Amino acid sequence: MIDPRVASGLRDLLPAVMIPRERMLQTFRETFSSFGFVPIETPHIERMEVLTGKGAGSDEVLRQIFEVTNKGGTPGELALRFDLTVPLARFVAKHMDEVGVPFKRYAIGSVFRGERPAKGRFREFVQCDFDTIGTDSRLADAETAQIIHAALAAADVPPFTITLNNRKILDGVLETLELSGKSGLVLRSLDKLAKIGRDGVTAELARPAEEGGAGLSPDQAARILDFAEAGRGGPAVLDAAEASLGSNPRAAQGIADLRQVLHFLEAGEVPPGRVAIDLGLARGLDYYTGIVFETTVDGWERFGSIASGGRYDDLASLYTSRRLPGVGASIGLDRLLALLEEAGALKAATSTAPVLFANFPGVDPAIAVRLAARLRKVGIGCEIYPEPIQVGKQMGYGSKHGHKLAVIVGPDEAAAESFNLRSLETRHEDKGLAWSVLEDSVHGALELLDNGRLPS
C-alpha cells in the first residue's frame, strides 16, 4: 500500500472549504467582468529565465522556486510560477500588439513557493489579480480600489477598510529631507511600523550604510515617523500634509492625485467609512510609483492585508522596450478564507444541492429522476440517493451534508402521484402533496427556510 498523504506544505481542499471558495471565486470573476476586465491564463510552468530575470522576484522568492524537469528535458530550464505578475509582464510583452491598450485583465490561479512549511502557510496558494495596463489614468487608480470594494462586498466579507496612499507623497518627504537616494531602504523599514513599532523602525533606519542600512540620524527618522503617524485618517490628513509639504512638487502631485481618486470613489458609491488614508503606507515592493492600497477586515488587522496593490511605471521592462505603466491589485483568497473561517463567517454546508430525493426501496427510481429533472429546470439543485437503503439512513446522509429538504415518494405516494416534503433541519414533513405542485411546493419551502421561518 502506498501512503496517501500529500507532500509537505501542500494540502487537499475538502468540500466544506471548496464550496464557499468556489462561490467566492465566482463572485470575484463576475465583479471583475462587470468592470470590463477580461480573463487570461498563462501556463503554470514558465521558462526559468523569465522567472529569474533581474528584479522579476525578490531574492527570497527566487530561493523558494520549484524547478520542473521532464524526462529527457534539460534540468534548470523550467520552473513553476511564484506569482501572476511576472507571467503578466511576459504575456503583455509577447501579445501587446494583439490585445492592445488599455488592457484590463484578470487572472486567477495557483502559484508555488517552496517556503518552510508552517501553520497556515502553504507551498501552493491561489492569487486573484486584476490590472489595467497601458494608462496613467487616475480613473484606473480609483477603479482598482472600487473593484476591491465591490468584490469583497459582493462576497459578504465583514466590514473592511481600504487604506490608500500615494508613493509620490513619501517621495516628497524624502526629497525635503534630502534622502531620495535611500528611498527603497527607508520605505521597506517604514512598512514594518505596525509590526515592529516606532522604536524598531528607528533602530532599523539608523543602521549604518556599511551594514546595508540607510544610516539615518534620529532626527531624520523622527521626522519621517512623525509624518507617517500623523497621516492616518480621513481626507483631512491630506490638508495637513499639503500645509507641511505643498511646496514640494512631487508631494503636491501625490496629494492632488489622491484627492482625485477619493472624488471618483465617492462617485462610485464606495462608502467613505470603507476608505482610509495612511501617508505612511509604503508597500515594500520597489516598483510601485503612485497610488498604493492595502485592505484589512476591521478587527482582524492581525491577519494582514487581504487585497493589496498599486501603480507601477513600467511593468514589462525585462521583456520589452515598450513602456507599459499600469495599476492593479491582488486579492489573497486563501488568507481571506482563513480569516472568514476563524471569524465564523463561513457556512459549513457540504452540499451543493438543497434537495435530496429519497430512493425508496421497492419504488422505481425513475420517478425520482423525472421529478428531479423538473426541479433542476426551475433552477433548484437536486441529488438522488443512489441506493434503495433504509430511508432513515438516507435522511441522515442529507442532514450530515446540509441538504435542506427531502422529497420522499414511497409506494403509496407513487400510486397516488404524490410526495412527502421533509425539512431536514426541523423534521417537519408535509405529506401527500401532488406531483403537479412539485416546483411551487419546493420553491416555497426553500424560501421559508432562507428567510429563517422554518416550517415546524
Next chain:
Amino acid sequence: MIDPRVASGLRDLLPAVMIPRERMLQTFRETFSSFGFVPIETPHIERMEVLTGKGAGSDEVLRQIFEVTNKGGTPGELALRFDLTVPLARFVAKHMDEVGVPFKRYAIGSVFRGERPAKGRFREFVQCDFDTIGTDSRLADAETAQIIHAALAAADVPPFTITLNNRKILDGVLETLELSGKSGLVLRSLDKLAKIGRDGVTAELARPAEEGGAGLSPDQAARILDFAEAGRGGPAVLDAAEASLGSNPRAAQGIADLRQVLHFLEAGEVPPGRVAIDLGLARGLDYYTGIVFETTVDGWERFGSIASGGRYDDLASLYTSRRLPGVGASIGLDRLLALLEEAGALKAATSTAPVLFANFPGVDPAIAVRLAARLRKVGIGCEIYPEPIQVGKQMGYGSKHGHKLAVIVGPDEAAAESFNLRSLETRHEDKGLAWSVLEDSVHGALELLDNGRLPS
C-alpha cells in the same frame, strides 16, 4: 531583454479564448452542482510514489511525467499530476472517513504531460472530472450520462451523441469464445476499430502471443468484429444481442444493466436521439468493469470523444484496502473548445462588459463612474475608457473588443443631465436621453440587440 516566449508545448490563453472557456467552465460547475456533486481540489504537485504506483498511470503517461524539485529538496520525490483520477483515488483513501459514501465529487484543473509538442497537443491541459464513489447503483451510471448531456446542452454544444456500452457484454462474448484470458489485449485492439478499420484490427488480433499479441484465429476475430459492428444503433441492438448471448450470465447482466440505464435516461429527459448503443465500444483502460461512455459531436467524430468515462470496481486499491467502486466521466474542455472554434460555434468577443462609457475630454469622469455604478447595480457590466482621448478612438476600442453599446456624455449632455446611447454595431445613436431613464434605456437596447433587432 529576456525573450517573452512560453516554454515548448505550453501556451497563453488570450481573452478571445478565455471568455467562452470561463463561461463553459461555469456552466459545468453549475450543472455538476445541480446534481449534488461537490467540488474538491488537490495540489498540482503530488508525491512521486503516489503517481507512479503500479497501475496508477500507463507506461506512456509515466514516461511523460514532470518532476518537481525545490531548492534543498531531494530530486525524484515530487511530480506534477498527469490526470485527476490518481489524485482522486489518493484523496478518497485519505479522507474517506470524513467525506463518507456515497461521495459525489467534481474537480476541474490543469494536468501535465511532457508529450512531444504537436499542433493541438499541449503539455498542460484542463480536465473536468466528476465521479460517484462508493456505490454500485445503476442510477449513478445513468446519472453520469445524464450529466454529460446536461452539461454539454447547457454549454450550447451543437448536436452530439453519447455512446454507451457495458463491458460485461463484451466479457460475455469473449467467454463464449473462450478468450476471457485475453480480454485486455482484445479490447485494446477493438478500441481502434474506427481508426484502423476491420482489417487493421483483424491483423492486430492475429499477432501471435510471442509478439505480445492475442493470437486469435481469423474466425475468432471475425466473430468479435461481427458482433461489434452489428451492435451499433438504438435499444433494438440489445434485443439482438440478447438473442445471441442471452444464455451467458455476464452478458445477460450487462444487457439488463444497459436497459435500466436507458430507462433512467428517458426519465431524465435525455432525448433518445442523443443516446446510441455501441456493443463494440471498449474504452482501452483496463479498470473499467461495467458501463462505458464516449461522446462525439455529430459530424465532428474525427475530433474523438469530448466526454468519456465508465464504471470501475475499485478506485483506490493502491492506497487503501477498502473497496471503493464508482462511476465517473471526464469532459475534455480543451478538445471541446478546439472543436467549437473550428466549427465556428464560438463567439469572438473580447469584452466581458456590454457597455462602454466614453471618457469625454473636458467632462468630469465622475459622471461616468456614477452612471456606470447604477448600471452594474441592475446587473449590466460597464467599462469606462480610462483616458479622455478623442471619442472616435474610444468608440474604435469598443468596436474592436465587442462592446455592444456606448454611453456618451459630452459637456452639453452633462449640463442637461442627459446622455447619448450608441450602438457600436450599427452606429445608430439615440441622443439626449435623460439620466433618469438610464437603466431602462440601456436594458431595452441590449434586449433589442440580443434579439437581433438592431436599432438602425
